Amino acid sequence: DIFFRSSSYGNMVERPYAVIEKKDHDFSIGISVNAEMNCNGSQQNEVHIWDIPAIAIECKTYLDKTMLQDVSTAAEEIKLKNPNAMYIVVAEWIKLTENINLKKYKVDQIYVLRKQKNTDREYRFLDGYVKNPIYEDAVMHLFILVKDFLTSDWEGGVNYGLQNGYLL
Numbered sequence: 001d002i003f004f005r006s007s008s009y010g011n012m013v014e015r016p017y018a019v020i021e022k023k024d025h026d027f028s029i030g031i032s033v034n035a036e037m038n039c040n041g042s043q044q045n046e047v048h049i050w051d052i053p054a055i056a057i058e059c060k061t062y063l064d065k066t067m068l069q070d071v072s073t074a075a076e077e078i079k080l081k082n083p084n085a086m087y088i089v090v091a092e093w094i095k096l097t098e099n100i101n102l103k104k105y106k107v108d109q110i111y112v113l114r115k116q117k118n119t120d121r122e123y124r125f126l127d128g129y130v131k132n133p134i135y136e137d138a139v140m141h142l143f144i145l146v147k148d149f150l151t152s153d154w155e156g157g158v159n160y161g162l163q164n165g166y167l168l
Contacts, residue, residue, distance in 0.1 A: 001077075015044040023074060028053040030085075030149065053078060055146055057088045062118040063110065064095040072105040079106065084154045090142065092134070093118035109145060113138050 004010035011040040030053035075087035095118040161167035
């Protein structure tokens, strides 16, 4: 998010006093944009650097409902600024039930690398507990999804959709 915080109107006409609120992502692929701002009639420039993710990946040991809501909010914020962005969550385990409506969340994909729930966490140190490995097919699916997304055409908009007869 960007907002402007000048200490007075007199300062405001000199320069923007822009403040950029940044969000760290565990992993992202994107670009850095250098932005130079000044107020009309002023020679004072502000230089800001924005990192704009094309893909953001949030990594979790396990994913529960509260964490899912948090990453969904982060995904929504990214997509407000870059509608073409993809947001992925990667977890070793999940702590979710069938009562969760995954479609309502703004993430594009959730990977559970061990294909295992975390509900039995308290039993992990008992004899006989089987901890699944990280499955290669899940990792490969993630890789292919990212590769295909980065090499695909992101064309969109009303005029483009109108040519096809459908907009989304």
